[in-house]
Every structure is written in C-alpha cells, then in structure tokens.
Amino acid sequence: MSDDDDIDAALFAAGALSANETAAIKERLKHDPELAAIAHEWEEALSPLADCAGAIEPPAGLFDRIEARIDARDKLTRMSRTLRANEGEWIALAPGVRCKELNRNPAMRRWTILVDAAPGAIFPSHEHAQDEEIYMISGDLAFGDVELGPGDFHFSPRGSLHEAHLTREGCRCLIVQAM
Secondary structure: OOHHHHHHHHHHHHOOOOHHHHHHHHHHHHHOHHHHHHHHHHHHHHHHHHHHHOOOOOOOOHHHHHHHHHHHHHHHHHHOOOOOOOOOOEEEEEOOEEEEEEEEEOOOOEEEEEEEEOOOOEEOOEEOOOOEEEEEEEEOEEEOOEEEOOOOEEEEOOOOEEOOEEOOOOEEEEEEEEO
16 A cells, blocks of 8 residues: 555545545445455544534635525526527528527617628618627628738627628628617
8 A cells, every 4th residue: 555545545634635536436445355454444434524624614605605605506507509500591681691599688678699690791881879799700701991800800889880791702790789
C-alpha cells in the first residue's frame, strides 16, 4: 500500500474528497481489499470526532435558499432549447433572401435570425429601430463602403440607415436585430 493510498483512504473517511474523487475511490474499494481495510481503519479512527462536533444548526433560511437555487436552475433548464439545422421555417425577406428565426425575445423586442442570400441578391435600404449585429458565416455582403466576408462582424446602432445590401457570391450570416 502506498502513502498516496493511505492519504486517499484518510481523505475519503473524512469526507474531504470531491464528488468525482469519492466516486473513483468507491470504485477502487470494491476491487482492492487492502485499500478497503485501510479506509475502514480511518473511518474507525475518525468517527469519535463526529461526536465532538455536536449538533450544528444551519443558518436561518438556508433550506429556502437551496430550494430557490434548485427552482432557478430547473427554470433555466426548461427555458433552454436547441434548434437543429434541419428544423425551423425559412421566410422570404426579399427576392433571393430568406431567414430562419433562431430565437425571439419579445420582452426586448429582438430576435436572432439566420439569413441566406443567393448570388446577386439585393436587400433594400432600411433604418434600424434598434441596434443590429451581423456575423458573417460565409460568402460576401456589401452596403455602402462596407464589405463583409466570412468571420467579419458588423454593428449598426439604433437609428442608423443602411444602404441596400448586395451579395455577389451569396452569403449566410447571423443577425440579431429588432423584431
């Protein structure tokens, strides 16, 4: 038995291991009788300490705070969702330009859309009611003196006016904007 095994057994008996470490040592205890015996010795040696500590009253409201965190985590899990590449409905925005809604936030009056534009497509000029963010995934997109390519990001503040958008080779981009 190594010194490390003795330390692991002591930490296990004292309840001082992480959840992953505890699971690993429990698995080892099933197949290593020598380690199991040492862990049992440590449990016997440390058990009188539990009697010395006496009862400890948890802080007021602790249980309610724990329940609230569990409820909040559960709510976030229910709110999370995944949209697969083959899911969702494509909506025509202009000739050769379509979008698919990825996320909608009515409280903020914003949505995230995936936009596909065919080669040569033009999207008319428009004013932004809110900030707009564009992330280019593929292809090209030009408006005014701005030309975007794969990996480029463009931000347009609320109230700005965009000239007509055009793409020579077609493009795919992610846009977060007003609904």
